[in-house]
Amino acid sequence: MLADKTLLPLAERGIAQQPLPARQFVDRLLEHPNAAELVARLPVQNFYYLVKELGLADAGELLALATAEQLQGCLDLDVWDKDRVDLRRLRSWLEVMLEEFLPGRLQRALEGLDLELLAFWVRQHCRIYDRTLEEEPDEGSELPTYSTPDTFFVLEFLPDTDSATALTLERLIDRLYDADQQFARRLLLEAKWGLNIELEESAYRWRKGRLEDLGFVEYYEALEVYAYLDPAKAKQAAAVDWRLHGPRESSVVLPAPIVEAFTEGGFFAEVFGAIEDQRFAEDVAAALIAVVNRALSADRVDPGDLDRVRSVSTRALATVSLGLEYLSDGSIEGGVRVLAGTPLITIFRVGFSLTVELARLAQRLHQRGVDDPNLDPLLTKRPLFPRAFDTPPFAGGRPFRSLSDVHRVRRYLEETYAEHLSP
Numbered sequence: 001m002l003a004d005k006t007l008l009p010l011a012e013r014g015i016a017q018q019p020l021p022a023r024q025f026v027d028r029l030l031e032h033p034n035a036a037e038l039v040a041r042l043p044v045q046n047f048y049y050l051v052k053e054l055g056l057a058d059a060g061e062l063l064a065l066a067t068a069e070q071l072q073g074c075l076d077l078d079v080w081d082k083d084r085v086d087l088r089r090l091r092s093w094l095e096v097m098l099e100e101f102l103p104g105r106l107q108r109a110l111e112g113l114d115l116e117l118l119a120f121w122v123r124q125h126c127r128i129y130d131r132t133l134e135e136e137p138d139e140g141s142e143l144p145t146y147s148t149p150d151t152f153f154v155l156e157f158l159p160d161t162d163s164a165t166a167l168t169l170e171r172l173i174d175r176l177y178d179a180d181q182q183f184a185r186r187l188l189l190e191a192k193w194g195l196n197i198e199l200e201e202s203a204y205r206w207r208k209g210r211l212e213d214l215g216f217v218e219y220y221e222a223l224e225v226y227a228y229l230d231p232a233k234a235k236q237a238a239a240v241d242w243r244l245h246g247p248r249e250s251s252v253v254l255p256a257p258i259v260e261a262f263t264e265g266g267f268f269a270e271v272f273g274a275i276e277d278q279r280f281a282e283d284v285a286a287a288l289i290a291v292v293n294r295a296l297s298a299d300r301v302d303p304g305d306l307d308r309v310r311s312v313s314t315r316a317l318a319t320v321s322l323g324l325e326y327l328s329d330g331s332i333e334g335g336v337r338v339l340a341g342t343p344l345i346t347i348f349r350v351g352f353s354l355t356v357e358l359a360r361l362a363q364r365l366h367q368r369g370v371d372d373p374n375l376d377p378l379l380t381k382r383p384l385f386p387r388a389f390d391t392p393p394f395a396g397g398r399p400f401r402s403l404s405d406v407h408r409v410r411r412y413l414e415e416t417y418a419e420h421l422s423p
Contacts (some may be wrong), residue, residue: 001163022050037064039070044070047070047074049050049309060215061100068108073214097109114207116199122187129154143156143157149171177343225298226298228352254289271339284344319348322406355378358409358410
């Protein structure tokens with residue numbers, strides 16, 4: 001919670017939302033006389049995580065105030081499985097819009113979305129006949145049909161389209177015709193003449209560009225965040241000016257999972273609290289969002305899986321904290337200087353590389369026949385601190401949080417090596 005002293009710098013600078021449960025926070029937003037304006041200020045990720053915390057079925061009032069950018073961002077984050085559209089998830093979002101949006105609002109919302117995405121969804125569930133071209137379903141067909149209000153089109157539902165989906169599609173087209181016949185016709189023509197692969201690929205390209213702006217990059221590009229970087233050489237590297245100059249397009253507000261990770265405290269939180277310049281603090285916060293999102297991409301985390309998002313966010317923040325402590329020799333003032341002259345992704349890589357070096361030692365022991373369950377967390381894809389070394393000890397692993405964690409594990413590894421493998 002933001003009442004924690006480690007989070008006060010976030011609250012004071014407006015970089016984190018108020019420390020309220022999602023339902024309570026949204027209720028306060030909706031009760032405010034300028035609710036629409038306040039909702040519109042929420043960054044896409046923050047808005048999306050609020051919806052996920054509430055549950056889509058209970059987020060209708062919030063969605064009704066969403067901007068087109070927020071709605072499209074939610075679909076970017078929630079209705080895709082890698083590079084394929086999840087038709088059921090998309091239907092769920094459309095159903096909430098149908099329930100909560102007035103016809104004019106629905107039409108404006110859908111016009112703000114990628115037409116290719118909507119057309120792809122429509123095309124997956126029906127065959128479209130254009131009566132102005134004298135097209136009609138086969139007389140012998142027993143498949144259910146729907147005629148648009150202007151009688152220009154007949155939609156013949158495909159055999160695998162269930163009745164609930166067919167009803168959603170009918171309601172969607174009816175509501176669009178009520179608000180804007182031209183847009184409804186444009187959508188149907190796009191769905192009729194577009195090819196499945198072209199519609200989906202086009203929608204995916206638009207989505208990819210928007211997610212890259214948020215720091216979610218392609219898997220292989222995202223893996224760079226986990227590339228080994230010699231910590232000692234990084235410590236000697238010259239400072240670089242990584243910060244953006246000029247006006248910022250929008251305010252920086254950390255997504256809830258990152259804010260929650262701050263409750264772990266750590267060296268990074270202390271250094272962040274010592275930053276005096278507001279713009280510098282915002283630059284660091286924006287860089288942190290990008291690094292966490294790269295880690296999520298590299299770990300192939302579904303943004304809708306909040307438990308995994310929280311887990312990776314916590315580990316990413318701990319890794320940044322570890323790298324920063326190493327590069328600054330544990331000095332708060334030095335940490336501020338390191339943040340000013342070192343890209344945050346470099347600091348993350350240094351922290352991760354410190355754990356990789358320990359993992360390599362553990363792997364050598366394992367390969368030479370030393371079977372030590374205490375070392376199992378080090379042998380995972382993203383090395384973890386063995387909780388057997390905590391006080392009191394526990395099973396499993398947790399993120400490395402400090403140099404003292406690194407030193408403790410290194411001593412154990414060296415002692416184990418000396419005991420089992422020294423001549």
